[in-house]
Amino acid sequence: xxxxxxxxxxxxxxxxxxxxxxxxxxxxxxNRELRLASDWRSPTNVALVLVDASSEGLDPxxxxxxxxxxxxxxxxxxxxxxxxxxxxGLPFRIDLFGPVTPDVPAPRFEDTGLWELxxxxxxxxxxxxxxxxxxxxxxxxxxxxxxxxxRAPRSREREIAEGASQQxxxxxxxxxxxxxxxxxxxxxxxxxxxxxxxxxxxxxxxDGLATFPEGFADPRRRPLxxxxxxxxxxxxxxxxxxxxxxxxxxxxxxxxxxxxxEIGWAQLVP
Numbered sequence: 001x002x003x004x005x006x007x008x009x010x011x012x013x014x015x016x017x018x019x020x021x022x023x024x025x026x027x028x029x030x031n032r033e034l035r036l037a038s039d040w041r042s043p044t045n046v047a048l049v050l051v052d053a054s055s056e057g058l059d060p061x062x063x064x065x066x067x068x069x070x071x072x073x074x075x076x077x078x079x080x081x082x083x084x085x086x087x088x089g090l091p092f093r094i095d096l097f098g099p100v101t102p103d104v105p106a107p108r109f110e111d112t113g114l115w116e117l118x119x120x121x122x123x124x125x126x127x128x129x130x131x132x133x134x135x136x137x138x139x140x141x142x143x144x145x146x147x148x149x150x151r152a153p154r155s156r157e158r159e160i161a162e163g164a165s166q167q168x169x170x171x172x173x174x175x176x177x178x179x180x181x182x183x184x185x186x187x188x189x190x191x192x193x194x195x196x197x198x199x200x201x202x203x204x205x206x207d208g209l210a211t212f213p214e215g216f217a218d219p220r221r222r223p224l225x226x227x228x229x230x231x232x233x234x235x236x237x238x239x240x241x242x243x244x245x246x247x248x249x250x251x252x253x254x255x256x257x258x259x260x261x262e263i264g265w266a267q268l269v270p
Contacts, residue, residue, distance in 0.1 A: 040085070040264060043093040046194060047142040049135050050098035053106070054151040058099060058178060062150075065183045070096045073187045073250055080255040084266040091265070092194070095142075097135035099150070104130040106149055106173065128171055144170055144197045146190050150178035172197055181248075188230070188247040195232055195255075198263045203233040203256070209244060210234035217254035231256045 048070060052058050074094045081091040107123035131147055132139050139145065154177060172193035176186040203215035210231060213219030216238060217229035226239045229252045236244030237252065247253070260266040 040081070040088060040091055043090040044144060044198065045142045046092050046094045047132075047135075047137050047139075047145045048094055048096045048190060049100065049131050049137060049145060049147045050096065051106070051131055051147050051149045052099040052101045053149040053175070056152060058150055059152065059180065062178050062180050062183060063099060065180055066178070066186070067096055069183050069187055069250065070094055073191060076250050076253060077191065077255075080253070081265060083255075084260050097137050098131075100131055100134035102127065102130040102134055106147070106175075124171060124173075142170075144172065144194060146172040146174060146193055146197075148174045148176060148186060148190055150176050150186070153177040153179050153182070169197055184250045185247050187250060188232075188253055191232055191253060195259065195263065200233050200259050200262050203231055203258065204235050208235055209242070210236070210238050214256060214258035217252075217256060219256075228252075229254045231259065233259050 050058075050063065050066065071094075074090065074092060077092050078090050081088065104127050105123075106127050107120050128139075128145060128147065131137070132145070137145065172190070174186065174190050174193055176182065176189065178186055204210050210216055211234075215231050215234040216224075217227055217231045217234075221227065224238075225241070227237050230237045230247050232253050232255050236246050238244050255265070257266060261268050
């Protein structure tokens with residue numbers, strides 16, 4: 001092996017050790033934040049950052065309605081919390097920032113390999129840091145930051161929202177087609193990603209349909225279908241065994257007992 005090859009090998013080894021150390025530090029910090037929030041004696045502070053991902057700008061009426069509905073989401077989650085704990089304050093304090101237009105692209109995770117995971121988290125750090133700078137977000141003041149990347153709807157018939165989050169970590173991402181009619185849908189998906197950061201798991205199967213019973217808002221309902229509401233960690237309202245409807249109102253959101261137990265709102269489900 002040549003001297004140059006040995007130097008490259010030592011460099012890559014040092015780089016790998018530093019990345020592993022960084023990952024351990026981040027993991028410790030995320031787990032510490034999660035433990036501190038698990039008793040729910042004080043609110044989890046959440047920054048919801050609206051990111052303009054459109055080429056023509058966002059509909060100002062949709063942005064204004066989003067600003068109006070964020071307090072409704074906070075209050076609805078409070079009501080859900082009180083179903084499990086008759087005493088206690090807000091579980092989440094949510095502040096909306098933006099819209100901002102960062103000059104750093106949002107990351108896309110397409111591989112499960114170690115290096116892709118490291119690269120993804122680095123890109124996510126760059127993206128979130130730039131959004132925070134533009135929006136005036138003090139990252140140290142928030143346990144969770146959810147970035148809502150919004151663009152205009154491509155179709156009037158169907159509006160899309162999807163998300164990705166660090167399980168038990170501090171950052172969530174939501175991509176949404178934002179219009180006045182989809183504001184509550186966008187906030188529902190943001191709540192789904194928010195609950196991921198607190199340790200909640202998805203409650204739907206490979207087909208995207210809610211799993212029974214934990215993915216149903218009311219698994220004891222008779223007849224079982226159609227469900228009236230939607231479990232926060234599911235994707236839609238089950239209409240029958242093979243069809244679901246996307247959320248259209250925050251009031252449909254239900255934190256079921258399995259999710260409540262998973263994030264520490266309640267004891268183990270009987």
